[in-house]
Amino acid sequence: MKQRRPARLVTAFCAASLFAINAYICWGLFGVEFTQQMESIESSYMSISRWAVDHWSDLTWFPLWFTGTPFRRVYQPGLHLSVAALAKSAGWTPQHAYHFLTAAAYCLGPVTLFWLCYRATGRRGFAFFAGVLYSLVSPVCFLVRAVAADAGGFFSPRRFQVLVHYGEGPHTTAVAMLPLVIWLVDLAVSRRRQWLLYPAAAMGLAAVVLTNWPGSVGLSMALAAYCVSRLQSERRVYWPAPLGVGILAYLIACPWVPPSIVRTVLANAQRSDNTMLGGHQLLLLCLLVAGAVLLQLLFRRWNVTSWIRFLLYFALIAGAVSVGREWFGWNLLPQANRFQLELDMAAAAIAAYGAALIWDRLPRGFRPAAVIVMSLLCIVQVQRYHRLATRLIQPIQIESTIEYKMARAFESRVGNERVFAPGNVSLWMNMFTDVPQVEGCCEQGTPNNEYRIAAYTIYTGQNAGARDAEISLLWLKAYGAGAIGITGPGSTEYFKPFWNWRKFDGVLPELWREGDNAIYRLPRRSSSLAHVIDRSALVMRPPENGLDTGQLEKLVAQLDDTAKPAADFHWLTLRTSQIRADVSTGQVIFVQVTYDPGWSAMERSIPRPIVPDALGLMAIVPGHPGFCDITLSYNVTKEEKIAGAAQMLGAAVLAMCLVIGWHSRRSSGGTGGV
16 A cells, blocks of 8 residues: 555554553553562563673573573563663663563553554555554453453453553564554565565564563464465455464474473463363353454455455454453463453454444534544543553562562672572562572473472462471572572562461571561581482482472482582583582482473583483482582574574575565565565
8 A cells, every 4th residue: 555645644643642642541551660560470570681681692591590490481472581682772770671671562552553554455444443443442351251351341451451450561562563464465475576575575484583571472362363364355465374374473483482391381381270171161262263253254245355254353353352251251272361462452453443424424513522532532632541550560669578688688798599488578589689589480381390399389279288397498508599488467478379478487487577577597418409319219200289298308308418428519600500429329410400301411521311200300420439520501402403403404494585675675666575
């Protein structure tokens, strides 16, 4: 769609106006350091970026959460590395850079929706109104009473609340990119051999995938809606093109989302809210497909355009997932409520289209009055949103919070030993310190289910009775914790996760206390992460639950056994450590670091076998009795090598498309391409 200069200026003005409206609403977010929304998960995202700023030269192993994990498994890196890059280049703090970028993403969401609607229909007024509705109304608030109550009313800024209160910065960023990606995909699949479009669409898809998992699922919903809407559409679609674009996108993103990570995320997502995928979802999916078929028949009869079909299908899918759970108890996907953002975007565009139909039938004499009324309503809503948003982002003196105080107390009293930080302190801990943790964030990258079992048992002590403290200590010692923090009912810590917050009183020595907040030292024979134990003491069968401690008792007994020789463990680099120990026949060196295929153990250039246990940790099998001097290193795995090669192939294909597209553009006199 070519535009003359005045039309381009009007389009640019509309886009700038939408950005300005949203920037006015969230203006304070662009420059704030910390807000009073201490319960927000954004603390963990900022912690990842802070680590990246401080360790930009080696982002291989991340030692801070879940007894260590590969950095690529922590979270998709798109937003976090962008925040780190902005912080380094601008000289900002990571928290300032994070809030600036997420505020920009919040403002760009309505702009990209406007762009898609305009390019799809050619109706600038409809597209602008879609952007305005998405900016100032959250349709899901009218569909789910509980959401409206949580947001503060039917006309409250739910999208901004999700961003700031719940910390959905990566998801908000992914959703903001979604309309632009769909537009690029449409150009790529509807214009044959437009070679410059294929890499643009693939890069857009990869950008969303590398930003956020729920956003990636939301993109999948949109792509499914797009493909269905193009069946028997008014424009021819070259169906091999979307498949090729999708494959190219995955090749580009492959090192960060290889099959092993996809499997882990899928398993952890199901455990996060006990939504196990199976036959139940298949039945619901069949019902959804039947609904889509019925709509397709109606659309053909009523001659509905393919883009309006897309919006309706997108709303149907996102609504079935997010609102379907609230209305009918459906469980189509884990964490279904998170897809309210996608539903809001599609519903706003549909509502705008309905308003456009009414506008077309409105007598011309009434139109100026309608514009005035709508403008006044928008002004009132903008002011309401601005007022409520400003209230949500009130700055806070971070040093006054218990999250900061306890994190610093851990750092000063325990040093670099691993700790078990409670609830929200765990989420904020590594924003301020490099103290490693048994827990952390985010659950999508949890190595295995035993970490969840351990945390649940330590927090709740459910059915443990008089053995509550004893069983908690078994789990803590098995995972190498040197201290544990407790927050009681009088604490300002948000979650207060301990059922029995006094269970360590008189059991463990107290290192620090402030009111109902305390840190206790765990008695341990050694603070080393390496221990010489009998191989028979390894936990090789996953515990059925937190009270299944028979194997744990054998393991911890050997960790505490003074008759066993001590093992020295210290880090040489971020991903290399040295272990020295005397071992006897039948003994192994138990290492309280997360097992991963990337680990290798070498003794004088001789590889030593590494055995994973059922807790997610590992043991090194010495090659001989006596003194061992072993170097434990994390290196590139076979899967990572294959993924890297796949990415190089994707880059080569992308470059080839660009070269072909450039030559095609030159040979056609500059009329090809985008």
